[in-house]
Amino acid sequence: MAVSDEEPVLIKRPQSLDQMSVAELEVRIEQLKAEIAACETEIERKKAQKRAADALFGGGS
Numbered sequence: 001m002a003v004s005d006e007e008p009v010l011i012k013r014p015q016s017l018d019q020m021s022v023a024e025l026e027v028r029i030e031q032l033k034a035e036i037a038a039c040e041t042e043i044e045r046k047k048a049q050k051r052a053a054d055a056l057f058g059g060g061s
Contacts, residue, residue, distance in 0.1 A: 017025065053059065
C-alpha cells in the first residue's frame with residue numbers, strides 16, 4: 001500500500017531531559033549504560049580479532 005502525499009509523516013522526537021520525570025531519566029540512564037556496555041563488548045571483540053590477525057600475519061603497531 002503506497003503512502004499518499006496527503007498523509008502526515010509522524011516523527012517521534014525525543015523529549016528534552018527537563019521534560020522527563022525522574023523515573024524516565026533513570027530508565028534512560030539504564031538504556032544508555034546497556035548501549036555503552038554493548039559498544040565496549042564490540043570494541044573488545046574487534047581488538048581481539050585484530051590481535052589474532054596481527055599474530056597470524058606478523059603485523060602489529
